[in-house]
Amino acid sequence: MNEYINKIVIALGELDNxxxxxxxxxxxNITYSNKNLVDFEKLERDFYWIEKGxxxxxxxxxxADQIYQNLLTELDWDNVKIKKHKKDIKYYVNSFGNxxxxxxxxxxxxxxxxxxxxxxxxxxxNYFGVAMDSGAAYMMNAVFEAGLSALxxxxxxxxxxxxxxxxxxxxxLGFLLIGSTYTSGNxxxxxxxxxxxxxxxxSIVPVILGVFLMYYLDKGFDRIIPKSLKFFLKxxxxxxxxxxxxxxxxxxxxxxxxxxxxxxxxxxxxSFGFIAQPILCMIYPYMVMLGLDKALSPIGIQxxxxxxxxPVTSIMGFVSNICIGASTLAIARSMKDPEKRGMxxxxxxxxxxxxxxxxxxxxxxxxxxxxxxxxxxxxxxxxFAGIFGLRTFVQGGCPGLLTLIFFIDNNGGFYYVMIxxxxxxxxxxxxxxxxxVLIKKSKKNISxxxxxGE
Numbered sequence: 033m034n035e036y037i038n039k040i041v042i043a044l045g046e047l048d049n050x051x052x053x054x055x056x057x058x059x060x061n062i063t064y065s066n067k068n069l070v071d072f073e074k075l076e077r078d079f080y081w082i083e084k085g086x087x088x089x090x091x092x093x094x095x096a097d098q099i100y101q102n103l104l105t106e107l108d109w110d111n112v113k114i115k116k117h118k119k120d121i122k123y124y125v126n127s128f129g130n131x132x133x134x135x136x137x138x139x140x141x142x143x144x145x146x147x148x149x150x151x152x153x154x155x156x157x158n159y160f161g162v163a164m165d166s167g168a169a170y171m172m173n174a175v176f177e178a179g180l181s182a183l184x185x186x187x188x189x190x191x192x193x194x195x196x197x198x199x200x201x202x203x204x205l206g207f208l209l210i211g212s213t214y215t216s217g218n219x220x221x222x223x224x225x226x227x228x229x230x231x232x233x234x235s236i237v238p239v240i241l242g243v244f245l246m247y248y249l250d251k252g253f254d255r256i257i258p259k260s261l262k263f264f265l266k267x268x269x270x271x272x273x274x275x276x277x278x279x280x281x282x283x284x285x286x287x288x289x290x291x292x293x294x295x296x297x298x299x300x301x302x303s304f305g306f307i308a309q310p311i312l313c314m315i316y317p318y319m320v321m322l323g324l325d326k327a328l329s330p331i332g333i334q335x336x337x338x339x340x341x342x343p344v345t346s347i348m349g350f351v352s353n354i355c356i357g358a359s360t361l362a363i364a365r366s367m368k369d370p371e372k373r374g375m376x377x378x379x380x381x382x383x384x385x386x387x388x389x390x391x392x393x394x395x396x397x398x399x400x401x402x403x404x405x406x407x408x409x410x411x412x413x414x415x416f417a418g419i420f421g422l423r424t425f426v427q428g429g430c431p432g433l434l435t436l437i438f439f440i441d442n443n444g445g446f447y448y449v450m451i452x453x454x455x456x457x458x459x460x461x462x463x464x465x466x467x468x469v470l471i472k473k474s475k476k477n478i479s480x481x482x483x484x485g486e
Contacts, residue, residue: 045069059092146179158444234337238286242278309418316352357383358463386432401470409463
């Protein structure tokens with residue numbers, strides 16, 4: 033048996049203690065029967081993990097699919113043996129997060145690069161004399177468009193891949209929606225049926241609906257087409273049905289739904305922003321823990337596409353990540369072991385820059401006092417951000433101090449950058465002080481060895 037898989041099985045109390053194995057957006061979820069048989073010290077020593085009820089999520093940054101498949105194969109774990117979860121609200125929430133994650137996580141690098149390039153272009157044009165019609169400006173804009181405007185292609189590919197279809201077919205549908213033939217307005221009707229003229233650039237929902245239709249058509253044609261003709265006939269028939277259905281019905285519906293979502297979120301933020309924002313900032317770390325943060329990606333992207341800015345999801349991540357970093361630095365300062373202190377200092381700095389997994393899973397989850405300190409800082413900083421209407425103007429992943437240029441507005445204005453800097457300062461100071469006070473008040477040594485009883 034593979035050594036890594038063997039460690040997982042031993043830590044979970046051997047095979048007989050494992051009830052269910054399933055893939056998550058961040059690793060593998062394993063449900064156990066008897067908690068007393070689980071070796072939590074071994075889990076802590078060998079893995080990054082989260083406990084959710086009677087379920088352990090092993091967090092994997094690389095080769096998650098391969099490890100999951102090897103686990104099923106090497107343990108001879110068939111689908112009949114895997115017990116189904118009760119389909120309650122938690123089941124559907126987890127299922128949604130597990131489905132959305134693999135669709136949006138792979139495209140985050142393209143969004144980050146595109147967003148950074150656009151912000152740099154705005155800086156150069158507005159403050160360094162670079163002409164808007166210069167080759168440099170056009171080139172940077174082309175990179176941005178490749179990152180964001182081509183979103184239907186990326187989403188089509190990853191959605192089809194998630195549905196176990198040929199990913200290139202999803203990309204094909206995505207390109208159809210933004211290709212020059214359709215966007216030129218030449219396709220006005222199909223045999224007398226009006227084809228609505230919709231701008232699908234940077235859209236998400238239309239192509240997802242189209243790929244889902246493609247998935248069910250693929251399954252249906254697979255049953256009726258002779259095996260000898262499937263290779264060329266099945267994709268042809270799938271596309272012949274999917275394309276007109278998407279352009280005439282599903283695409284316009286998806287585009288309208290996306291607009292309603294963006295408008296609704298803006299209304300909530302405008303009406304209750306000073307109240308809603310601090311609450312959202314406080315609960316964001318737990319949304320990350322449950323994988324629900326992946327579901328926020330399409331909302332942020334849609335807001336940027338519809339109204340040109342994002343006053344909600346990016347701010348949640350920005351405030352939360354900085355608070356996590358500050359709380360981790362407060363913990364590091366209280367540690368006596370130089371090696372542990374150095375490790376957690378690096379976790380804290382990384383979190384301030386936007387990557388919180390090491391700090392949150394490796395440090396904060398072990399310490400309730402730190403989680404309270406993080407929440408206090410996020411609440412106060414989020415309140416300030418909500419009152420002053422903090423917003424980003426480009427979409428990207430890992431919000432933190434390194435993404436401050438995302439707050440530069442489309443005219444090169446720095447107003448929201450200044451608000452973001454003040455928000456960050458509040459988040460750092462309040463979270464750091466609150467965590468330090470709560471740790472001192474608890475009168476506990478917060479080193480990992482003592483928590484583990486070593």
